Every structure is written in structure tokens, then in C-alpha cells.
Amino acid sequence: MQRKNERFVERLPLVLRRPWHAYLLATVFCLIAFAIRTVAEIAMPVGYPFVSFFPAVILTSFLFGVRPGIYAGVLCGLISWYFFIPPRMAFDLHPGVLLALVFYGTVVAVDIALINLLQKANFKLAVERERSRALAENRELLFRELQHRVSNNLQVVAAILSLQRRHVDHDVARRALDDASARLALVGRISRALYNPSGEGQNVRSFLTTLTADVLEASGRDDIVLTVDAPDGLTLEPDIAVSMALIVTEAVNNAIEHGLPHRGGSIHVGLDISDGTITLDITDDGKGLPANFDPGFGQSLGLRISNALAGQLNGRFSLMPAAKGGATARLDLPVRA
Structure with a gap:
């Protein structure tokens, strides 16, 4: 309702199809003001000849602009002078009448001038608002196009790496190209999903739920139950969400590949805030960490990437045995993230 009122005010003064309609309506307003002043004659004290005519002038100026407002001011002044300023039924001019007319004319002129200035300012504001809206739409369109192109370029690079894999005979090199291709494709998908021109953060629960469901589906495993808490x-800022997505993806893939390689099980992703720290745990009930596991992550590229990404966020990544068997990958971040 308020927005509709704003749009109506922005259209003022009204531009009628025929200009004389504005003067006709101004005459109607003046006659209504005259009727109200006549009816109120019994209850009103002596004087106040213009009391009902000021609203007619203001309303006319507000709706139809300066010229109809001036016309209404002159017409109302003449009606007041003739019918309500002694001696009545005459256009008698003496110092008292002259002072009353000067007062009336001054008030009417000030009212019309103020209304005109306000409407001009409101018109400029409406023009600027429309211009800002158009710029915002163009900005959003260009931003989405940029994100679309960046995401597509990442997907293309991932596809090139995947094609290049066919010409590599070494198993380790092929595996490295597969991992790089998958990570690039993931970054492309996340960038397209997370970033938006308004700069709004990403809801953590929906973000983690969608992300882990995609990872589980990509693994082709239907015997693993994955829960998110x-x-x-x-919410998380987009830059932090991208890094977190890569870490979570790596942890879930590790749980599927190394913790639950040959049997079904469960993976729980939980996020908690306490003592100024955000703690993200990815816990599986698989076979756990090997006896010779290196806490420094040894030669595991994925774990070293997770550790590096955590460092960029001023956080810490760790991998440890779970309390009830299996393994837990933990990411600790400051709350400001």
C-alpha cells in the first residue's frame, strides 16, 4: 500500500488529457470550499473568510500544478472577498480589506511555491530512483554474465584436463589429473551457486546439505547414510564458503574412499559455535586411520590442500580418530568467518 502511494505521489502533478479539465476540477474544489464555508457560517465566529479556501488551493496545486493552483487561488480569493468580507456582496476596497487580501495572497503564494518545489524535488528523486534501478539491473546482469563465464571457463579447463588424462599412461599422473579436474569442476559449480551481486552470505545448513548430497551422489554409493547438523x-561469506566447500568435499571423499571403501556406513557433518570458534566435524564410522598415519598428512595432496585452505581462513584443519571408531576431519575457524 505504501509503495502504491509513493508511485501516485511521483506522478504528481497529474497530466490530464485535456488541460481545461484541471481548471474545471479546480472550480469544483472552490465551489465545495464555498459551500463548506457557507454551512459553517452559523458555528464560526466573525471573520475567517478564507478558512475553507486554503485547502482547495493546496489540493488543486498538489494535484494539477502551479497554473491551476494560481487559478484556484484567485477564484477563492474573489469568492471570499465578495461573500465573506464586509461589506458583503460587494468588492469594496479599504485598508482592512486590502490587508486581508495581501495576507491571503501571501499565504497562497507560499503554499503554491512550496508545493511546486516539493514536486520538482520528488520528480528528480523519482528519476534518480529509476536510474539507480536500471543501473542495479545492469550490474546484476553483468555480474551474472561474468560469473557464468568464469564458471564455464573453469568447467572447460576441467574438461581439458579430463581429455588430457587419456594421453597419460602413468597411473599416478592420471589420478592427479582426475583430482585436479574434479576440483576445478567443483569450484565452478560452487562459484555459480554462491556468488550474487547483493553480497548476501550463504546459509550454512542448506549449503552443507546440498554440497554433501552432491558429493555422495557423485561417488555412486547408495549404501552410505549422510547427515548434516x-x-x-x-551464514558464510562467499569466499569462505568456497574454501569450506573444498575442505568438506575432500573430507567426505576421504571418508567414502578410505573409511568406507568396501561396506556401507554413515557420515555425519556437524557444525557448532562455541568460545569464539566455529567447529566443523566430518565423522565416519569406517575402519579408522591407519596405524602409520602421518599427522602432517604426508604425501596426501587432498589433505595438504585442506590444510592450506584452512590456513588461508585463519583456521586449522586436523584429522583424528573418532571417539566411537572411524575418523573425524575437523575444521576450526574464528567466528568472524
Whole structure:
């Protein structure tokens, strides 16, 4: 309702199909003001000849502009002078009448001038608002196009790496190209999904739920139950969400590939905030960490990438045995993230 009122005010003064319609309506307003002043004659004290005519002039100026407003001011002044300023039924001019007419004319002129200035300012504001809206739409369109192109370029690079894999005979090199291709494709998908021109953060629960479901589906495993637990209303900035997505993806893939390689099980992704720290745990009930596991992550590229990404976020990544068997990958971040 308020927005409709704003749009109506922005259209003022009204531009009628025929200009004389504005003067006709101004005459109607003046006659209504005259009727109200006549009816109120019994209850009103002596004087106040213009009291009902000011609203007619203001309303006319507000709706139809300066010229109809001036016309209404002159017409109302003449009606007041003739019918309500003694001696009545005459256009008698003496110092008292002259002072009353000067007062009336001054008030009417000030009212019309103020209304005109306000409407001009409101018109400029409406023009600027429309210009800002158009710029915002263009900005959003260009931003989405940029994100689309960046995402597509990442997908193309991932596809090139995947094609290049066919010409590599070494198993380790092929595996490295597969991993790089998958990570690039993931970054492309995340960039397209997360970034938006308004700069709004990403809801953590929906983000983690969608991400882990995609990872599980990509693995082709239907014997693993994956659950996500995160507080409501928590959001992450896009840059942090991308890094977190890569870490979570790596941890879930590790749980599927190394923790649950030959049997079904469960993976739980939980996020908690306490003591100024955000703690993200990815826990599986698989076979756990090997006896010779290197806490420094040894030669595991994925774990070293996770550790590096955590460092970029001023956080810490660790991999440890779970309390009830299996393994837990943990990411600790400051709350400001």
C-alpha cells in the first residue's frame, strides 16, 4: 500500500488529457470550499473568510500544478472577498480589506511555491530512483554474465584436463589429473551457486546439505547414510564458503574412499559455535586411520590442500580418530568467518 502511494505521489502533478479539465476540477474544489464555508457560517465566529479556501488551493496545486493552483487561488480569493468580507456582496476596497487580501495572497503564494518545489524535488528523486534501478539491473546482469563465464571457463579447463588424462599412461599422473579436474569442476559449480551481486552470505545448513548430497551422489554409493547438523540462521561469506566447500568435499571423499571403501556406513557433518570458534566435524564410522598415519598428512595432496585452505581462513584443519571408531576431519575457524 505504501509503495502504491509513493508511485501516485511521483506522478504528481497529474497530466490530464485535456488541460481545461484541471481548471474545471479546480472550480469544483472552490465551489465545495464555498459551500463548506457557507454551512459553517452559523458555528464560526466573525471573520475567517478564507478558512475553507486554503485547502482547495493546496489540493488543486498538489494535484494539477502551479497554473491551476494560481487559478484556484484567485477564484477563492474573489469568492471570499465578495461573500465573506464586509461589506458583503460587494468588492469594496479599504485598508482592512486590502490587508486581508495581501495576507491571503501571501499565504497562497507560499503554499503554491512550496508545493511546486516539493514536486520538482520528488520528480528528480523519482528519476534518480529509476536510474539507480536500471543501473542495479545492469550490474546484476553483468555480474551474472561474468560469473557464468568464469564458471564455464573453469568447467572447460576441467574438461581439458579430463581429455588430457587419456594421453597419460602413468597411473599416478592420471589420478592427479582426475583430482585436479574434479576440483576445478567443483569450484565452478560452487562459484555459480554462491556468488550474487547483493553480497548476501550463504546459509550454512542448506549449503552443507546440498554440497554433501552432491558429493555422495557423485561417488555412486547408495549404501552410505549422510547427515548434516548445523545451527539455523548461520551464514558464510562467499569466499569462505568456497574454501569450506573444498575442505568438506575432500573430507567426505576421504571418508567414502578410505573409511568406507568396501561396506556401507554413515557420515555425519556437524557444525557448532562455541568460545569464539566455529567447529566443523566430518565423522565416519569406517575402519579408522591407519596405524602409520602421518599427522602432517604426508604425501596426501587432498589433505595438504585442506590444510592450506584452512590456513588461508585463519583456521586449522586436523584429522583424528573418532571417539566411537572411524575418523573425524575437523575444521576450526574464528567466528568472524
